[in-house]
Amino acid sequence: MSSTQKTVPVLAARGLAKTHGRTQALRGASVELRPGEILAVTGTSGSGKSTLLHCLAGIVRPDEGSVVYAEQRLDQLPEQRLSELRRTEFGVVFQFGQLIPELTALDNVALPLLLAGASRKDSHERAGEWLERFGVRGQEELRPGEMSGGQAQRVSLARALVTGPKVVFADEPTGALDSLASEGVMAALAHTARESGTAVLLVTHDAQVAAYADREVELRDGVVVSGADAVVEMSR
Template sequence: MTHGDTATATHGTAAPPLLTARDLVKAHGRTEALRGASLGLRAGEILAVTGASGSGKSTLLHCLAGIVRPDAGSVTYGGLRLEELPEKRLSELRRTDFGVVFQFGQLIPELTAVDNVALPLLLAGTTRAEARARAGEWLERFGVRGQEELRPGEMSGGQAQRAALARALVTGPKAVFADEPTGALDSLATEQVMTALAHTARESGTAVLLVTHDAQVAAYADREVRLRDGAVSPLEVTA
């Protein structure tokens, strides 16, 4: 089934988008990463953004998560225009409403797994003991039990990435943005990480925007859009 080429084009009678991007343009120096990309992310869905290397997938994710501001176009979330918000507000939004997972690097190497997961809660003002307790529960949910006091460098890639997912979800965000979350993992670890992410997202009703070039990973999504030359190709439902 093929849909229109914009974010607001929804499939069937589904809910309105949680987050909408319209005509995004973003250049890195002289290279145009996005050339009028539009996309919608609905509450509770898992959306895969695929495309060749250099097609602008990561830049699109960064714009949607309010990590970078587009040169033109708009990103709307809950009535807010993200490109108009001050950095402090965006930072707060990423801490409370969004979760972010990258291929690697999001865990602080010097903190233990449980302290890494507890960090967003500490920043929100939760006490250390309570933050650690809740972080421990999330690590257990992601099957990283018994590794709480290990540092990221002492964990396997799959364990570290599951800890990163736990950190992204611990505040109960409305949307999680995952940029090649399994890019550095083998197929078994990829399966473990994606199963955990898909299961938890569906259970909690969290929307997930997944950037990947891996068909195995994209198969976990409800919907897949393809980026080509900085623009979104017609949407295709994969599930």
């Protein structure tokens, strides 16, 4: 057994169920994320991948089951505490980045630091360093509408990592990019996450994107059906 397998999970979900209207998105899904690993959650459209990520990140609450992070039940925490975690210990990246259109690249990346109380000078210095890590140094004054898709997603990744989070949640982060831009973004994310020891939960339907992960689990009809976490699923 590898040292990774022996490690206590940084995030663990058990028996998650979630219904949207008449659609049951999750039907008892269980998954574990280990410190410093990149985990790909794969599956077809409608398999429940994004709903699972949203439950794990505390964006939505499951109808049933538990999500444990640092000995805390995320599914039971008040919204104020969940928002604080997403500002400090979690980073979230969506398919289209969701950058603030009125802000420059530098200000978009600096925003989480400013919200956490850092000075403008320090926030901009750290934001500039992260833009450089993701290969978009020199684009600080561009606004999202002036960036290519690849540039915008690199800025989104820099914003997600600038606070030094323990976990990054990436929901189809390359879904809006061409193959070349996708490879560049994933290589940058994988390198930076491993360098900083950040755990990444990556939702994707793209096998080439999943190949950057240390481990892969497949979600089908709201449950984990393959990968190491399928053992957890079957033991419930």
